[in-house]
Amino acid sequence: MRPEDFVVSVSQGVPQSVRELFWLVFFASRGRGISLDAHFPWLDDEIDVVCLQIADVRPRTHDTPLAALLIRKVDVAKGKCIGLVGLVCVAEEWRGKGLSTKLLSKAAELGREINLSALVLWTQKPDVYVGQGFRVDEQDIFCHVKKNISIYPTEKYSTNSWPDKKALEKKQGLAPFATFGEIIKSQKASLVVFHSAQISTLVDWEGEDVDVISLLHSALPDHWALTSNEDERLIFLLKEQGFHVEHRSSSVRMIKVLDAVTSIKIPQINIMDRI
Structure with missing residues (x-):
């Protein structure tokens, strides 16, 4: 052809x-x-x-x-x-x-x-899209987290399969690397964790900082992963609490503005809502 x-x-x-x-x-x-x-x-x-x-x-x-x-x-x-x-x-x-x-x-x-107003994509090969008028907007990082074993886990929690009703209504999807998802809840916090054969990855959480950290201590294994924006507050909190965090650059978010007249602020978009 x-x-x-x-x-x-x-x-x-x-x-x-x-x-x-x-x-x-x-x-x-x-x-x-x-x-x-x-x-x-x-x-x-x-x-x-x-x-x-x-x-x-x-x-x-x-x-x-x-x-x-x-x-x-x-x-x-x-x-x-x-x-x-x-x-x-x-x-x-x-x-x-x-x-x-x-x-x-x-x-x-x-x-x-x-x-x-704009096109938005995520990629680990930004050079492919620069020539098409896309620019890097955000940097994601992938973190390997090791639990602080000096803190004894005390939080009681329950687990349920993901997606729940909320995720189904929002049509949120399982990340391509994962085989199943899980929701972990305490009285004051909740986590969404995606599991693969290699590692468990935290993809979403709700609650006050102290309650989320307590649930992470109690519910997740000694080694787990976190995927987030490089400015994510939770990463700094984990380090403060004695977690060992190693991170590397992951995907970048790229945007191509189509409406040059009206400015638009694009919010952070969770991995469950991306393509």
Whole structure:
């Protein structure tokens, strides 16, 4: 196929053939994953989810998708919406032909048409997106945490499977690295922990600082992980309480402003709500 033969098509919702490409690229090829619905429970939304794809339109190819991405529309302020961009992928044999560039260009064009204020994505390869007008907005870090064993755990708590009713209503998804989620609650605090074969990762928490720290001491194993923004207050509190914390840079959040007239503040977005 010639470059001019690559045409981007847009659809509300996600076609089955594209779902199969997503699963192959992001899960099957990496030996991980539960199901697309577990990780992205909003995939069936045909109002706020838009799929962009480039298909092989040659005879006898059955319009096989060669590349695709998703945009999920999210309200962030009164009358203001952003588009979360994710699952940007190209079939292995078609990489290096400019297909992702074509998709991202179309995504920006579409975003303006549907009045999105900005496009937002997370990546560990920011150089890929700089040329498309995206800029780094936030830095995530991944922390390995070792418990302070000198403090005796005393907090009583209960555990339940995640997602709970709240997560289901918000259509929050299990992170791709995880196999299951758990909610841990004391009388005054709660944690959401995602588990994998390698480690347990804290992804959300509620409660006063002292109550959260107490529950972390009591409920989590000697070694666990935390994924957060680099300025997260909890990291400093853990160090103050004698936890040993080692961290490394993880994904960056990148934004492309589409509405240059009206400024918009994009809030922090939890890993459960990302693409």
